[in-house]
Amino acid sequence: MSEKTGVVEQRCDSYLVDNRGDIGVKLRARTTLELKVRQSLGEWIDLGDGLAGVPEQWRKWSPAEDLVQIDSSSRWIDVHKVIIKRRFSIDGNEVPSSHGSTAVLSGCDVEVAHVDVEDRSVWTIAFAAYGPPDGRRAALATSWKALAVDATLAAPLRGLDRRAMSYPEWLATVGPRVR
Template sequence: MEIVDSLEVRWFFDGSHPAASVVRDWFGSSSMEERRVDYYLATNRGDIGFKARVVERQPVKVETKYLLGSLGAVHLSTGVVGNLERWRKLSLALDDSLLKRDGVWLAIQKERRLRKFAFEDGTTREVLKSARPVAGCGVELTRICCQLSEQSSPIDGWTLGLEAFGPESTLLAALQGGAREAFAVCPQIALGKECSASYPEWVKLRVGAT
């Protein structure tokens, strides 16, 4: 089992949002990761998330995510406001073919691009995504596709997320550094708190609407 604390901020928007073309251009040089599907259990709570990544002939990877606290809406850059949250994640591999037997699960297809920033001695710099710095911030752009029910229209949109990692004492500075570097090259971007949410909150709002 792996236990990790993180500091995160995330936004969800569709392709017509003004930010969509801006961030797609910025991530244009970043290679796309292999397409995957994550299954989210509908917990009806925005402070707890449970997801499973099911890959054929591999153990199921599951992650339970607990909200430890929130600073609410924080200004990260000119025109950029998001809900800053502290999470604890517990991850492990399971050999359980009946994992999705109970409950309501939302399958979200993801196509993710990632840029990574290392934070060291008060300085932030972009590094290869394969790098393993002790502290830093990942900035990801993911296209998400899902369908809530057979009767509903498919959801095809985007999510932009910043996730700081490392020792507890560095998390806030690492996220601020990552945001500063990321949004400096996208000065025209505008993202507000109205589209800022975590995955658990987004799933709660979507599944609850069906």
Template sequence: MLTSNELRWFYPGRIPEDIKVWFQQHCLINQEQSPEKRDDVYLYVPESDFLGIKLRQGNLEVKWRTAELGVLSFGELVAGKAEKWAKWTCSDSTGEIFQPATVLDKSSWVTMQKVRYLQPYQVLPDFSVQPVVSDENIDNGCSLEITELLIQNNTWWSLALEANGEDFRLMTNLQVTAESIFTTYRGAKLLAINSYAYPHWLSILDY
């Protein structure tokens, strides 16, 4: 089981150019980094914004919101709802069960195309933050991602932070990373009203 504290925002349309430039110039170690492209298949569970179930790259992933942590603000431009999530991943050694083809004809499963840029950060013992190439072997860290989403011919984008590590450090890892990266943010306001996780987003899309 993986436990994380998260902040996430969703907005319709493509990623604004100024936010994309900010992310590439001020957040990415490698500004020439190619995005990850993949299709995830989500189970739509009405009125269950605390539960996320999806098929991803041959695995079944289940996420459960264990706590709502209130609104965090970072300067005048950023405010978001922090949440704590637990994630379980189940794999199939045969490669036959957790495949999108097994559920694509079911209306309750929704395919989502993602184009995602990801930058992991390490939170050091003195609570300073540094970007790293990979989050492997990091005891305490937080990843920043910006993702363009295509779902049933509708385009959205999402910005998110996901903090991992020792349980008593999760909130600190989230806050110090957000404070560090948002010092250079000059884009449109990121509002708490637009801050939620994937299950709630799917519910407001009315699928």
């Protein structure tokens, strides 16, 4: 594989925890309020090498201050992240992340993240396939295959939390402190 074109980002996001898996509210880097709403669930997909789940389609608003009312007694949880962001075309070739999604008509953005939250330290992976709907499954599969053979990600991929779920759903299992 050629030189890696991904980027690394570190930040702390604060998530509203309301025990719903279909809506996510977060303060990205503790500054910009974002809202994500799950639009649909797809059919089960097995990407191989132990990674399988139900693809979800989400819609995001950022900033979302005018869309969300937050009660002062709301529960928030801080999530510290070191994120490795990569972008792949539908054929599994890596594309520089600086290119907009329109530079590649079908593909998949991938985030492998080391996450520290409360007393847990885990690795997570998120895929965001884009392009025509009939090509998204292929984009997911080829992106995962490209990552699975990448020696630089061998340790993080072995340490992944293999339960497929949304961030809001996962954070509800962590047991947040009231802030």
